[in-house]
Amino acid sequence: MVRYQRNNILFRIASAAAISKFxxxxxxxxxQLNRREFDFDASAREVVLLAYDRFSQWIYRVExxxxxxxxxxxxxxxxxxSLIASFIDEQRxxxxxxxxxxxxxxNSVDAYVRRIHDYTAHTIDTYFESLEGKKVEDLYTGVVxxxxxxxxxxxxxxxxxxxxxxxxxxxxFISMADFCHDLPFDKRHIPCLERLKFxxxxxxxxxxxxxxxxxxxxxHDDMYAxxxxxxxxxxxxxVKEEHPIEQxx
Amino acid sequence: MLELLLGLLKQxxxxxxxxxxxxxxxxxxxxxxxxxxxxxxxxxGSGGLLGIFTGDKDAKLDELSKKLADTVxxxxxxxxxxxxxxxxxxxxxxxxxRDSEMHDHVQTLSIMKVELxxxxxxxxKQMDTIQHQMKMHDLHDEAxxxxxxxxxxxxQELMNKILSxxxxxxxxxxxxxxxxxxxxxxxxxxxxxxxxxxxxxxRVLQAQIxxxxxxxxxx
Numbered sequence: 426m427v428r429y430q431r432n433n434i435l436f437r438i439a440s441a442a443a444i445s446k447f448x449x450x451x452x453x454x455x456x457q458l459n460r461r462e463f464d465f466d467a468s469a470r471e472v473v474l475l476a477y478d479r480f481s482q483w484i485y486r487v488e489x490x491x492x493x494x495x496x497x498x499x500x501x502x503x504x505x506x507s508l509i510a511s512f513i514d515e516q517r518x519x520x521x522x523x524x525x526x527x528x529x530x531x532n533s534v535d536a537y538v539r540r541i542h543d544y545t546a547h548t549i550d551t552y553f554e555s556l557e558g559k560k561v562e563d564l565y566t567g568v569v570x571x572x573x574x575x576x577x578x579x580x581x582x583x584x585x586x587x588x589x590x591x592x593x594x595x596x597x598f599i600s601m602a603d604f605c606h607d608l609p610f611d612k613r614h615i616p617c618l619e620r621l622k623f624x625x626x627x628x629x630x631x632x633x634x635x636x637x638x639x640x641x642x643x644x645h646d647d648m649y650a651x652x653x654x655x656x657x658x659x660x661x662x663x664v665k666e667e668h669p670i671e672q673x674x
Numbered sequence: 675m676l677e678l679l680l681g682l683l684k685q686x687x688x689x690x691x692x693x694x695x696x697x698x699x700x701x702x703x704x705x706x707x708x709x710x711x712x713x714x715x716x717x718x719g720s721g722g723l724l725g726i727f728t729g730d731k732d733a734k735l736d737e738l739s740k741k742l743a744d745t746v747x748x749x750x751x752x753x754x755x756x757x758x759x760x761x762x763x764x765x766x767x768x769x770x771x772r773d774s775e776m777h778d779h780v781q782t783l784s785i786m787k788v789e790l791x792x793x794x795x796x797x798x799k800q801m802d803t804i805q806h807q808m809k810m811h812d813l814h815d816e817a818x819x820x821x822x823x824x825x826x827x828x829x830q831e832l833m834n835k836i837l838s839x840x841x842x843x844x845x846x847x848x849x850x851x852x853x854x855x856x857x858x859x860x861x862x863x864x865x866x867x868x869x870x871x872x873x874x875x876x877r878v879l880q881a882q883i884x885x886x887x888x889x890x891x892x893x
Contacts, residue, residue: 446888453889463892577890584892602890638890 433495439562440488443569447484450573451477454580466591468534469583476519476579480572483515487568495561505553508568512549516542537586537623541579544619548612549575578604581638582620589624597624598634599663601648606639614652621661632662 454477457463458470487508494504523530523538530538549571556567581600589597605616624630635652637645646665653663687695 450889453891457890457892460892581890581892636893 431496433492433561436492436495436562436565440491440565440569443566444484444488447481447569447573450577451481454577457580457584463584463587464592464594465583466532466587468529468531469587469591471529472523472534472538473576473580473583475522477576479515479519480576483511484569484572487511488565491561491565501559501561501564502557504564505557509550509553512572513546516545532591533627534586537582537590537620540619540623541582541616544616545575548608548615551608551612574602574604574607577638578602578616582616585620585624589630590627596634597628597630597632598636598666599624599652600636600638601652602638603640606641606644606648610651613648614655617652618655618659621656621659625659625661631660632664634664634666636666 454473458465458473490504490507494501520535520539520542523535527535552571553568556564556571559567581602585598585600588594599617599621601617605613607613608615621633624633633656635649637648639645639648649663649665653665656663683699686698690698
């Protein structure tokens with residue numbers, strides 16, 4: 426007999442909306458990769474595309490898991506550790522693909538991506554903790570939103586790598602988006618600091634501009650101040666972006 | 675004797691001219707004739723054909739000539755008669771033949787006449803049949819025409835009924851349409867307003883989508 430799982434219409438509505446939003450942002454991100462003024466290196470572009478590809482499939486698998494949990498009335502809280510492990514596993518697969526194709530992923534991009542994966546693995550559980558106790562449809566929506574933020578973080582990080590290590594079109598810079606901003610204070614700057622260390626190792630730069638992509642524009646100054654203070658320990662000077670351009674429509 | 679005579683004739687032909695030779699021949703032929711005549715006369719005695727050569731009896735000569743002529747005539751006559759008879763026979767045979775042919779023709783004509791008569795009879799019969807059928811057809815047409823007339827009459831009746839119904843409906847519509855019209859007008863107006871609102875909403879949503887701040891724009 427063919428197995429059939431009863432559907433949960435409320436969950437389906439929520440998951441469809443979440444995936445729709447995810448795809449919309451994905452399209453926008455791919456548009457950014459195509460912008461001529463940045464002259465995105467092929468390796469950097471491929472990393473973003475690969476990450477989006479892997480995690481697009483991952484959110485569909487998570488959807489099925491959540492639906493199954495909802496129909497079996499399984500305790501949602503037990504899902505979260507599995508989801509965290511699964512998320513990290515996806516990053517590991519991405520890393521393996523990058524390292525297996527050095528002809529495509531050049532310019533030490535694999536080392537840079539490994540740095541991203543390392544600090545993400547140490548911070549991702551914080552995001553999932555905030556989803557505990559929620560209904561399954563809210564859990565899924567939260568997971569998809571988190572994944573979207575993470576992938577935009579990858580986009581921003583590759584934009585930095587492209588400029589700071591490959592094209593050198595403008596002065597080196599470091600960026601912060603919601604993925605980092607949403608972390609607790611003791612963890613939110615770890616991603617930026619790790620990347621600054623990487624850029625310092627490969628290019629010996631000590632002055633970086635700070636670009637803030639967070640949705641909370643009022644937090645811009647605070648974020649800059651906090652990070653600037655932490656950069657002193659690395660002997661790095663952080664310069665605030667003089668005229669930050671409003672996000673294009 | 676004969677050889678001598680022939681030799682003599684040859685000699686004469688060689689020496690004399692052709693006309694002279696002919697003269698001589700005639701003379702010789704005449705002499706021979708007279709001799710033969712004399713001999714014959716003497717052989718028969720008093721009369722006979724030879725009496726002609728002597729010239730004694732012209733009458734007998736004439737008689738002989740006559741008999742001879744008669745004999746000749748009879749023979750000729752006989753021959754002629756025979757010829758005539760033969761011809762007549764031929765003619766008779768021919769006539770018989772023609773007669774037989776005529777008889778055949780007449781027989782053929784008789785047969786044809788009979789056949790023609792039969793054909794005419796047949797045609798007449800068919801004409802009668804057709805006439806009869808037409809009569810029947812006319813009767814049938816008449817019956818059909820009658821039924822058609824009935825159907826038309828029924829149809830007309832029905833039409834009248836329908837028309838009266840339509841009149842009733844028309845009267846009803848006339849009285850109710852004004853109300854319906856005003857209701858319909860209001861409904862149309864509301865639908866139009868709703869449609870406009872939907873368009874406005876759609877435009878607003880589109881604008882929101884286009885100006886969405888979701889998604890990082892790199893700088």
